[in-house]
Each structure stands twice: as structure tokens, then as C-alpha cells.
Amino acid sequence: xxxxxxxxxxxxxxxxxxxxxxxxxxxxxxxxxxxxxxxxxxxxxxxxxxxxxxxxxxxxxxxxxxxxxxxxxxxxxxxxxxxxxxxxxxxxxxxxxxxxxxxxxxxxxxxxxxxxxxxxxxxxxxxxxxxxxxxxxxxxxxxxxxxxxxxxxxxxxxxxxxxxxxxxxxxxxxxxxxxxxxxxxxxxxxxxxxxxxxxxxxxxxxxxxxxxxxxxxxxx
Ligand SMILES: *Cc1c(COP(=O)(O)O)cnc(C)c1O
Numbered sequence: 001x002x003x004x005x006x007x008x009x010x011x012x013x014x015x016x017x018x019x020x021x022x023x024x025x026x027x028x029x030x031x032x033x034x035x036x037x038x039x040x041x042x043x044x045x046x047x048x049x050x051x052x053x054x055x056x057x058x059x060x061x062x063x064x065x066x067x068x069x070x071x072x073x074x075x076x077x078x079x080x081x082x083x084x085x086x087x088x089x090x091x092x093x094x095x096x097x098x099x100x101x102x103x104x105x106x107x108x109x110x111x112x113x114x115x116x117x118x119x120x121x122x123x124x125x126x127x128x129x130x131x132x133x134x135x136x137x138x139x140x141x142x143x144x145x146x147x148x149x150x151x152x153x154x155x156x157x158x159x160x161x162x163x164x165x166x167x168x169x170x171x172x173x174x175x176x177x178x179x180x181x182x183x184x185x186x187x188x189x190x191x192x193x194x195x196x197x198x199x200x201x202x203x204x205x206x207x208x209x210x211x212x213x214x215x216x217x218x219x220x
Contacts, residue, residue, distance in 0.1 A: 004045035007215050008033075011198075015209065018202035029202055032079050034194075034212030036061065037219045040069055046215065047073050055100075055210050057082025059091050066095065080122075081162070081191075081210055083137045086110035093118045100125040100162040100191050100208075103139045105150055112154035123159050125191050126151070128181065130163035130174045138163065141181065148185055160189025160207065171197045172204060179205040 001009070016026040034055040035043050043054070043065070052075055056062035062078065070076050080096040083103075089110035092099060099122050102108060115121040126147060129138030139147050144161075151158050161182045165174035175192050182190050182205075193201025195214035202209065212219065 002045045002049065004042075004215070005049035008046060008049050008051055011211055011214050014199055015202055018199040022203040024202070029206060030208045032081070032191075032208055032210045033215050034081065034210050035065075035216065036082070036212065038216050040065060042216055043069060044072065047076070051215075053077045053079060055079040055081040055212075059084070059088045059095065063091060063095055079208075079210075089114040090117065093120065093122055096122050098123040098125070100210075101127045101137065102151065102156075102158065103127045103129075103137055103147075105147065108147065108151050108154055108156060112156055115156070121157065124151070124156055125160045125162040125189060126158055127162045127164075128178060130178055131166035133166055136164070136166075141177075144181060144185070158187065160187045160191060161185075162191035162208075164194075165192075165197075172200050175201050175204040175206070 015029055019026040019029055030053055032053045032055040033046055033051050036057045066078055077097045079098040079100060080092055081100045084092055084101050086106050093114040102124050127138040128144060129136050129140055132140055148158060161178055163178045165171040178192050179190055189207045190205050191208040193206045193209040195211050198209040198211055
């Protein structure tokens with residue numbers, strides 16, 4: 001087994017045992033391999049090992065790497081997990097299958113226009129600033145109902161919520177809060193949990209975990 005295949009097996013096992021403890025089905029949790037900053041050589045072994053969902057945080061980096069990598073496996077699903085500038089909405093809609101970072105009114109409008117133009121709509125998540133931290137991306141929790149209403153009005157289907165809890169504190173209460181917000185708004189998907197805390201996130205209802213370091217090693 002390649003080192004990448006071993007790491008992948010370890011992460012998949014950890015997801016499966018967390019799911020089991022929570023009496024959930026492991027198949028209901030989507031593992032997104034966060035490949036930002038890693039080059040094609042680092043990514044190919046994971047594709048060879050069967051990984052299909054990948055996450056990038058920058059449109060330009062993804063546009064440079066993925067068209068060629070995708071030729072290896074046409075069923076690859078590409079997720080945008082980083083902040084999106086409105087002027088990159090057109091490119092993002094064409095390149096990505098799922099966008100996790102819808103977080104403001106101007107972006108909702110830009111995405112609605114981009115989707116009309118492209119004749120396709122990626123699957124969409126609203127990113128919530130779950131700790132209501134100054135300077136952090138994501139919609140303020142208080143603004144979530146209005147943003148969801150605006151997306152609906154604009155014809156965008158929102159499937160779920162995404163969050164990154166505050167650093168250096170116990171993440172569980174924030175995962176529980178995101179789960180509750182999603183439930184309250186009738187949204188089935190929850191994108192939460194990274195290398196350090198994805199098992200906790202799975203126990204608290206994550207449907208998508210975003211794992212970089214545990215699969216690729218430290219970023220340079
Ligand atoms: C980089 C990143 C991750 C992955 O973080 P790791 O700690 O390397 O697993 C997950 N989510 C987002 C939004 C990221 O930017």
C-alpha cells in the first residue's frame with residue numbers, strides 16, 4: 001500500500017468508528033480530502049487509492065491543478081471550501097461541484113448570475129461564522145435566516161451549513177450549534193470537522209468532513 005493509501009485507510013477507519021459510536025452509517029459521511037497547497041504528484045496517489053472528493057480553498061489554484069487531474073477519474077467531485085470573491089463566481093461555478101462558502105448577500109447575487117450564465121448550479125452550503133468572531137469568514141449567526149431567504153428568492157438551492165469553529169477551544173459546542181442551526185432551517189447537510197476534530201464532528205452530525213493534514217501531511 002502507498003503511504004497515501006495507508007493514511008486514507010486510517011482516516012476512513014476513524015470516521016467509521018466515530019459513526020458507529022454515534023449509531024450512524026459511515027456511508028452517510030463524505031470525506032473531503034483537502035488538497036490545497038499540494039501538487040498533482042501528492043494528489044495522484046490518493047486518487048489511485050480510490051478517493052474521489054477533494055477540497056481546495058482558492059479558485060485560481062484549483063483551476064491550475066484540477067482540469068488535468070480530473071482526466072484520471074471523471075467522477076471526481078471538487079469542493080470549494082475557502083472564501084469566494086464575487087468577481088470569481090463565474091469561474092467557481094464552472095470549476096466546482098460543491099461550494100461551501102456562500103456567506104453574504106453580494107455573493108448570493110453573483111452566484112445566481114453565474115449559475116444562470118453557466119446553465120448549472122453547484123451544490124451549495126452557507127458558511128456560518130459559528131463563533132461570531134471578528135475578522136472570520138462566514139455569515140453571522142443572526143444573519144443566517146435572511147441570507148437563506150435571499151438565496152431561495154434568487155433561485156439558489158442551499159443544502160447545508162459549513163463552519164470552522166474558533167481555534168484553540170473545545171469545538172464540540174460549535175459543532176452542536178451548527179447541527180442545531182441546520183436542523184432549525186431544514187437543511188440536511190453539515191460540513192464540519194478537520195484533521196484535529198473530525199471524529200467529534202462525526203459524532204455530532206457532520207455529513208461532510210474536510211481533512212487535509214491527516215491525509216497529506218503538514219502543508220509547506
Ligand atoms: C485547510 C482547511 C481544512 C483542512 O485542515 P486540516 O487541519 O489540514 O485538516 C478544512 N477546512 C477548511 C475550510 C480549510 O481551509
